[in-house]
Structure formats: structure tokens, C-alpha cells
Amino acid sequence: MTPLSVHFTGVSKRYPHFSLDNIDLALPTGSIMGFVGANGAGKSTTIRILMGLVHQDTGAVEVLGHPMPDDQAAAKRDIGFVSEDMRLYEAATLAWHMKFIQSIFPRWDQRYADNLLRRFDLKPQQKIKGLSHGQRVKAALLLALARRPRLLVLDEPTTGLDPVARHEVLAELMAVLTDEDRTIFFSSQNTLDVEQISDQITFIDRGRIIDSANKEIFLDRWRRLRLMLPPDRPLPRLPGVVEIGGSTRLPVLTINQFDPAMVALCQDAGAAVQSIDAMTLEEIFIANVQSRRDHSVAVSETPESVTA
């Protein structure tokens, strides 16, 4: 068994207008997890709990073997954290920040830092206040990477980056993984980035984890089936149908438990399978969120309307 770098079990946190509900996460060492959710889904709260910045009400959090938040000082020595709201000193230069971080973290790797300066096209003499958004993100990432942390925690590292900067950042993240003892947890709204570099994918919506799996399994399980039915034939009953679209004769099924044997099942039921389409992570995410939301509406409305 690969050890886990991040392990959440039954973590909950209640706020007046939002709650994180029973979060389970398991991120094996040496892999990348992409954490996907809409705005306000609970990504940042989860990350703050992971970092020990917010204390969970219930549940256990272990990061690099350290229980959080109790052991956060020890854990943070080995975590590199980059988030939007991390403030660099506007009046200071990037070189000053590099010296500062170096004075705190003895594992600081100056050669790697110099390399990153070149690859990210950053100038150490430049003051933070003169940097663009993309340059700030790259500067913050450089400061985290050159510490060579065992775990990188990145809150939306690619949001607002231009395509070239995004490409540079993703390449640098992958390069980290050359070393199989290092692990990355990153949140994103960009499913394309997540689909490309993640080993593990977790979807969060409205404070709950709605799906979490190895990416290959994830992509394999979801398919769109385009069928053609003879007149007056009912739709074959298939497991894992999340959504039925299209028309009566030409239905399109979205399925989250696809198995190649389903094709024969459809044909036996008189339905011709016209195509089996793979879905992008974005399509899977949207279908997943919508079906759960519809389902939760249906479930929560029925008992109430009965009792009312």
C-alpha cells in the first residue's frame, strides 16, 4: 500500500450559511489530486482545514502523517502552499522574498530557484507591486517550489493565467512529480488542467464530496450512449443511467457505470447502439453535479410535501 500524504476521514465544519459535510479524502504519496468544484462549493474551506488554518468541528485530518490542526507546525515544514489570498510584500522585491524564505527553510534550493526564475521569466530585482497577476502566481509558486516541499497545496494555481503561463505552471508541476516521494493537491475550476495532469480526481459540490476516484477509472465509467429504438419499444433498463436526453426514438443516455457488455444488453432489448461517446471531465463534472442536485431536490421535496 502506498502511504497517504493527505487523509481526511469524516471531516465536517459548520458555518451559519455553509457547511462542509463528512469529507473523506485519500491522496497517495507520489501522485497529483485535482480538486474540482464551482465557486462556493467548499474547495477553499477544505484547503484551509488541510493547512490547519481552519479547525474542523469533527473528523480526523492527517497530512504527511501529522494530525491536523494539532501538529501543524511540524507538517508545515514540508508543505508548500500557494493561494490567491497569500500576500507578498508589495514594496519588497522577489529577491528579498527569496532570501526571506531561504532564512526560514534550510532545504531551500537556490539552483532550482534560479532555474525557475529563468523558466518563469521573472526578474528578482522587480518589486512585487509591479508584477502582473500571472507573474505574481509564478513568483508565489517559485517561492513554494524552491523549498522542495514533500507536499504542494495549490489553491487554484491556474485561474486567471494566460495560456502560456498556464502551460509553464503545469509543466513545472509535472516536473515536481519526477520525484516519486512528492505529492500535489490542487484545486481548480479548469477541468482541462485537471484532466491532463491529475492522477486522482475529486468533485465537490455544496460542501459534499460527490465523487472521488483514480482518473482513468473516472473517465472509463462515464459514457454517452446514442441509441435508436424501433417504434413503441421501451428504453432498455441499464444500470447507472444519470440522465436521459434526446428524443423518444433517438435517446441519448448518460451513464456513470459503463461496461462494454451494455452494448449486447441494448441490442437484446431491440435498441441499436449508434455510438458510445467518451466524455470530457467537464461534461462528467456538469452531469454529475446536475444529477446530484436534481436528486437532492427530488428527495428533499417529497417527504416535506407529504407532511405539509
Place this chain on the structure above:
Amino acid sequence: MDTSIIISQSDGRPMYLQIMEQIKQKVAVGEWPPGEEIPSIRALAVALRVSVITVKRAYLELEREGVILTQHGKGSIVAPDPGLAPRLYDRELEDHLEHAAHIGNLLGLTPDDLADRLRDTSARLTAETLAKEPV
């Protein structure tokens, strides 16, 4: 070793299939010769900027198809089988023939019609190649 595999995000096929296909082509044309060591899963993932798990899956399937061999702790090599390259072409031909036969059925062509069409196409290609060759 050359790792110039190009992954296209607008290609509808899963990334692991694209990786498999391009490795098979490299083997088929002899760019990656039999017995030669190929990049480790992690090294190829980093070079292609795709997840480790995607490359791992491609390697597993390639191993199942007998294209590569993975020795535990030693990395992977192209299967040391001199007949591999022609066999890969042969399998590709088989796939295309199946596809052609399938479409032929849809169009209501007899096997003889289909064979004629293939003969014509082959003759046309040969003629075109001859026409292009310098005299």
C-alpha cells in the same frame, strides 16, 4: 530516447489510447527497435505533461498486447521480438479491413464488390506513386 509523442486535447480519444497508438507507430516504423529500453512511466508522464496514471495505463495495455515488456524495478523495453513491427502493421490492416467490411455491409456490397473496390484503390495508389517518382 526520443519521446516526441504529441497528445491532442481535441482528439476525442482518451489520452492513454493516443499514447499507445503513437508508441505502436514508433515500434512499427522501427524508431523504437525490439529490446530497446523505453522511458520510465514517470519520465514519459513528465515529458508529456500528462498524469502518471495515464501513462501507466498505456504501458499496462501495451504489455498486455505484447508490444512492450516491463521488468519489475528495471523499467520497460520494447518486446524483443523481431516479428513485432510487421505484426503491428498487420493488426492495423486487420482493423481497417474490418471497418471497411462493416461499411460495405451497410451499403449492401457483396464480398466480391468489396474486393473489386479494394483492388481498384490499390491500383490507383500504385499509379499515383509511380507518377510522382522522378524519372
